[in-house]
Amino acid sequence: MLEFDFSLAFKENLKSGISFEELMEHSGVAMTALRKVIDSKPGFIRILGTDKYIKEVEDIADWLGKFDNIVVLGIGGSALGNIALHTSLKPLNWNSSGYDRKGKARVFVVDNVDPEFLEATLSEIEISKTLFNVISKSGTTAEAMANYLIVRGILDKEGLVPADHLLFTTDPEKGVLRKIAQEEGIKTLTIPQDVGGRFSVLTPVGLASALAEGIDIRALYHGARIALERYGNLEARKNPLIINALLHLDAMKKGKSISVMMPYSNRLYLLADWYRQLWAESLGKKYDLDGNEVFTGQTPVKALGAVDQHSQIQLYNEGPKDKIVTFLRLEKFLTDYEIPRLYTDINALSYLGGKSLSTLLNSEQRGTAFALAKNGVPNLTISFPVLNEEHVGEFIFYYELLTAVMGELLHINPYDQPGVELGKKITYGLMGRDGYEELLNEYSGDHWG
Numbered sequence: 274m275l276e277f278d279f280s281l282a283f284k285e286n287l288k289s290g291i292s293f294e295e296l297m298e299h300s301g302v303a304m305t306a307l308r309k310v311i312d313s314k315p316g317f318i319r320i321l322g323t324d325k326y327i328k329e330v331e332d333i334a335d336w337l338g339k340f341d342n343i344v345v346l347g348i349g350g351s352a353l354g355n356i357a358l359h360t361s362l363k364p365l366n367w368n369s370s371g372y373d374r375k376g377k378a379r380v381f382v383v384d385n386v387d388p389e390f391l392e393a394t395l396s397e398i399e400i401s402k403t404l405f406n407v408i409s410k411s412g413t414t415a416e417a418m419a420n421y422l423i424v425r426g427i428l429d430k431e432g433l434v435p436a437d438h439l440l441f442t443t444d445p446e447k448g449v450l451r452k453i454a455q456e457e458g459i460k461t462l463t464i465p466q467d468v469g470g471r472f473s474v475l476t477p478v479g480l481a482s483a484l485a486e487g488i489d490i491r492a493l494y495h496g497a498r499i500a501l502e503r504y505g506n507l508e509a510r511k512n513p514l515i516i517n518a519l520l521h522l523d524a525m526k527k528g529k530s531i532s533v534m535m536p537y538s539n540r541l542y543l544l545a546d547w548y549r550q551l552w553a554e555s556l557g558k559k560y561d562l563d564g565n566e567v568f569t570g571q572t573p574v575k576a577l578g579a580v581d582q583h584s585q586i587q588l589y590n591e592g593p594k595d596k597i598v599t600f601l602r603l604e605k606f607l608t609d610y611e612i613p614r615l616y617t618d619i620n621a622l623s624y625l626g627g628k629s630l631s632t633l634l635n636s637e638q639r640g641t642a643f644a645l646a647k648n649g650v651p652n653l654t655i656s657f658p659v660l661n662e663e664h665v666g667e668f669i670f671y672y673e674l675l676t677a678v679m680g681e682l683l684h685i686n687p688y689d690q691p692g693v694e695l696g697k698k699i700t701y702g703l704m705g706r707d708g709y710e711e712l713l714n715e716y717s718g719d720h721w722g
């Protein structure tokens with residue numbers, strides 16, 4: 274199980290802040306929010322009660338196994354979960370040409386419409402040995418659809434049968450992808466209607482590419498189910514979810530508008546990217562309070578230890594006191610190096626000799642955490658004993674549940690994202706989509722030059 278250390282988040286070890294006992298005065302309200310979220314059974318919880326989505330993916334395992342490469346075409350919640358699973362659960366050089374993957378697929382995620390990025394991926398792969406998994410719940414997202422159309426054009430040009438190289442992961446009934454799939458006999462996987470993009474990594478959205486690259490998706494589920502059992506039931510004082518929710522709420526009330534996640538592990542780094550979307554899109558909301566607009570949310574930032582000690586930590590220690598920091602740390606790495614005992618007469622180097630590289634990395638994490646506390650910056654550490662499916666599943670579900678509880682505590686709906694619509698619509702207008710002319714006129718003129 275994951276381990277949580279909150280000791281450097283409390284007044285006792287900070288120059289200022291809240292004490293554990295003061296925090297616990299609010300535990301009742303947090304426990305009520307937790308119960309309310311669990312009892313309302315949102316989609317991301319409901320899916321753990323069934324193996325339906327695991328089986329749906331396992332049913333096409335043999336077909337997935339035929340491809341050397343899986344290329345995901347999607348964006349936001351339809352991409353970040355795939356990236357998080359791939360980077361955290363596979364070795365960092367998994368996609369390298371020389372790496373022995375024992376017949377499992379390489380996984381690429383094209384989540385932007387940057388032509389150079391798409392080209393870089395396409396030039397890495399042999400199209401005839403590739404499956405393109407087009408993931409879009411709505412089936413209308415411009416970025417995913419544009420990349421699909423380009424790939425579709427390439428398949429046609431190369432004389433390949435599209436249905437042999439395409440998989441659509443989309444809404445069970447609605448959307449153009451579902452329609453095209455039905456008309457053209459393209460295989461599909463389901464994104465449950467009650468699971469929003471950023472909460473969908475444990476649906477076929479994340480599971481298909483994970484299975485194709487040899488990730489144990491049942492163990493992922495096991496970890497998530499352990500998390501539901503553990504964080505859904507522990508009493509407040511012992512519940513890392515309640516403590517974390519209240520700490521972040523307290524931080525927000527005190528003007529700490531930035532939540533940094535700083536993994537000390539390259540494989541953990543992009544879990545922080547997944548977290549960034551979850552926290553930002555779910556909690557960054559405006560609402561009406563007695564006729565006044567209230568703006569809420571916290572800006573999530575990702576940083577990498579030890580790299581960003583040489584870039585960000587000066588600011589975190591001595592800059593504005595507007596941050597709460599969550600460290601992720603890994604106790605046992607897949608591999609390690611012992612630093613040779615060379616230059617024993619040079620003090621600046623000799624202390625490193627005989628130590629492992631991971632000991633240095635984790636000591637830096639500890640050192641940074643203490644330094645932040647000394648500078649009055651509340652921080653907490655989540656430790657992964659090892660980086661495996663069970664712990665990643667637990668981490669994912671812990672954060673999904675935490676985010677939903679935060680939504681409840683902030684009195685907002687964490688599952689929608691109305692604030693992204695306007696920009697999308699103006700883009701439609703700029704791209705000449707029918708029906709958006711008026712909107713474009715409204716925003717054009719002076720603004721567009």
Ligand code: PA5
Nearest residue numbers: 349350351409410411414470471
């Ligand atoms: O979390 C969300 O709902 C969004 O980030 C979506 O995942 C993202 O906009 C992509 O949407 P779709 O899957 O409909 O293409």
